[in-house]
Each structure stands twice: as structure tokens, then as C-alpha cells.
Amino acid sequence: MNYEHRVQEFYDSALHCYQAIMGDRWHHGDPDALAVGLPRLRACEILEERIVALTGLRAGGRAIDFGCGIGGPTLHMSKVTSASFVGVSNNERLNTIARDKAQKLGMSNDVTFSTLDDLGYKNLPFPDGSFDAATFYESVCHVPDKAALFAELARVLKPGGRLGGMDWIQRPFGEHQTDDQIMQFMGPVNEAISIPWHGTVESYKQLMEQAGLEVRVAQDLYPGVRCWSTVQDDETPAWETYQGPEQQMFRRGEEALAAARRAGVFTIGMWVAVKPAR
Numbered sequence: 001m002n003y004e005h006r007v008q009e010f011y012d013s014a015l016h017c018y019q020a021i022m023g024d025r026w027h028h029g030d031p032d033a034l035a036v037g038l039p040r041l042r043a044c045e046i047l048e049e050r051i052v053a054l055t056g057l058r059a060g061g062r063a064i065d066f067g068c069g070i071g072g073p074t075l076h077m078s079k080v081t082s083a084s085f086v087g088v089s090n091n092e093r094l095n096t097i098a099r100d101k102a103q104k105l106g107m108s109n110d111v112t113f114s115t116l117d118d119l120g121y122k123n124l125p126f127p128d129g130s131f132d133a134a135t136f137y138e139s140v141c142h143v144p145d146k147a148a149l150f151a152e153l154a155r156v157l158k159p160g161g162r163l164g165g166m167d168w169i170q171r172p173f174g175e176h177q178t179d180d181q182i183m184q185f186m187g188p189v190n191e192a193i194s195i196p197w198h199g200t201v202e203s204y205k206q207l208m209e210q211a212g213l214e215v216r217v218a219q220d221l222y223p224g225v226r227c228w229s230t231v232q233d234d235e236t237p238a239w240e241t242y243q244g245p246e247q248q249m250f251r252r253g254e255e256a257l258a259a260a261r262r263a264g265v266f267t268i269g270m271w272v273a274v275k276p277a278r
């Protein structure tokens with residue numbers, strides 16, 4: 001079984017758990033919004049608004065959201081920009097829920113959801129220069145061939161179009177400086193949450209540059225501090241006591257992630273890159 005298929009099956013199991021605990025947004029919220037006490041889902045919307053604004057997407061534009069989950073971020077970005085979106089993922093069960101949500105919101109004409117084959121990200125089914133913007137929220141981490149994905153996202157962008165997104169990454173922190181020390185914490189996260197390898201702020205930047213993009217933003221969203229957001233306060237008990245399909249796996253994943261956060265080696269990054277105009 002290729003790694004991508006393992007991830008596809010992981011999301012079949014994760015659907016119940018993730019929806020129950022995280023609603024329709026499966027990514028971290030904006031750190032500043034969380035710091036002033038806003039609820040997690042509002043903080044997620046704020047980060048989506050921030051990233052989509054940095055892509056410069058305008059009303060009437062067209063964008064692709066890679067790894068769209070059950071569509072919460074995709075629909076919100078379309079709502080705030082009045083641009084149309086295609087959400088893509090490799091999981092039809094998730095996309096069915098996302099389409100249903102779009103229909104209930106009366107947004108089906110503006111936001112569609114497409115299911116890719118497991119390796120479809122290496123050959124996206126869109127012509128060159130199809131989109132004004134491309135976005136990703138905590139999805140690239142699951143992809144083994146991140147270089148191929150960024151090359152494809154660059155290909156489908158119009159000249160002058162922008163890629164913006166955020167993702168799980170790793171970094172040296174405190175006494176954990178070497179690869180071995182970092183992997184002691186990140187290895188169990190990779191295993192439990194079906195992540196082939198975590199990049200860094202710099203490695204994503206380099207992959208985007210190799211794809212021909214000019215990187216304008218490449219930052220750690222928790223520079224110099226542990227990445228706790230509100231997960232520690234609000235959600236850890238829900239993860240630790242979660243009951244449902246594959247509950248041991250999700251509890252184990254939460255424990256591994258909490259250990260990596262505590263060690264400081266887990267964080268989230270944000271990037272914005274532009275495809276040079278011809």
C-alpha cells in the first residue's frame with residue numbers, strides 16, 4: 001500500500017473523531033486570536049482570513065484549496081472573498097460532507113469539492129494557469145512527495161497568482177537540537193497521525209523556490225515558544241477521553257503530539273509565495 005493510501009484510510013477513521021472534537025476546521029487557529037481568548041473556531045476563521053488576504057484573492061477570482069477536509073476553511077474563504085474555490089482531497093467521504101455543507105449554505109455554484117486519486121496531487125487535473133490563488137491548511141504534512149505537490153500547485157497558478165498556507169512542522173528547541181533528539185518526539189507523532197515526514201519553515205520555503213515561486217512569507221507561528229494554542233486548555237480532555245472508532249489510535253496520537261509540543265519541537269508554520277509574472 002502506498003503511503004498516500006494509508007492517509008486516505010486514516011481520514012476514514014478520523015472523520016468521526018475530528019468532527020466530534022474539532023467541528024469543520026481541522027487546523028490550528030490564529031495564535032493572536034487565541035491569546036486574547038477567542039474560541040478556537042473563530043481563531044481558525046481569523047487565520048483563514050489572514051492567509052487568503054495575503055494571497056490577494058479578489059471577488060470573482062478562482063482558487064484551489066489543497067487537502068480540504070470537510071470544507072470549513074474552503075467555504076469560509078469563498079464567503080469572505082466572494083471568489084470561487086475548488087477544494088481537493090483524496091477522500092470522497094470527506095468531500096461528500098463538504099458538498100452537502102456547500103449546498104446547505106447555498107454556495108454550491110461557487111465552491112466545489114473534487115476527489116483525487118491517492119497520487120493525483122502529482123498530476124492535478126487542471127490546466128496550467130487555472131487559478132488566482134492556492135491554499136493549504138495542515139494537509140501538505142501528509143504528503144510524501146511535497147516537492148511534486150508544490151510544483152503542481154505552482155503549475156496551476158496563473159502568473160502573479162499566490163500560494164498561501166499553514167502546516168505542521170518540526171524544529172530544534174531547547175535541549176532538543178539534533179535530528180535524533182527531535183525525532184524522539186516527532187517519530188511517534190508521524191506514526192500515530194499518518195505523517196510521512198515533517199518539514200521545517202526553511203524546507204518548505206526551499207521546495208516552493210524549487211517550484212519556481214518567490215517566497216514572501218515563511219514564518220514559525222510560535223517563534224521561540226511552545227506551540228500550545230488552546231489545544232492544551234480546551235481540547236486535551238476531549239482527545240484523552242474520546243470514545244469511538246480507533247479510539248486508542250487517536251488517544252495515542254494526542255499523547256504523542258502533547259509530548260512534542262511540550263518538548264517544543266512541534267510547531268506550525270505559515271507561507272505565502274508568488275508565481276512570477278511572465
Ligand SMILES: C[S@@+](CC[C@H](N)C(=O)[O-])C[C@H]1O[C@@H](n2cnc3c(N)ncnc32)[C@H](O)[C@@H]1O
Pocket residue numbers: 004007008011024025026027066067068069070071072073088089090091094116117118119121136137138139140142143
Ligand atoms: C488535517 S486535514 C485538514 C483539512 C482542512 N484543510 C482543514 O483545515 O479543515 C488534512 C487533509 O489533507 C488531505 N490529504 C492528505 N493527503 C492527501 C493527498 N495525498 N491528496 C489529497 N489530499 C490529501 C486529507 O484528505 C484531509 O482532507
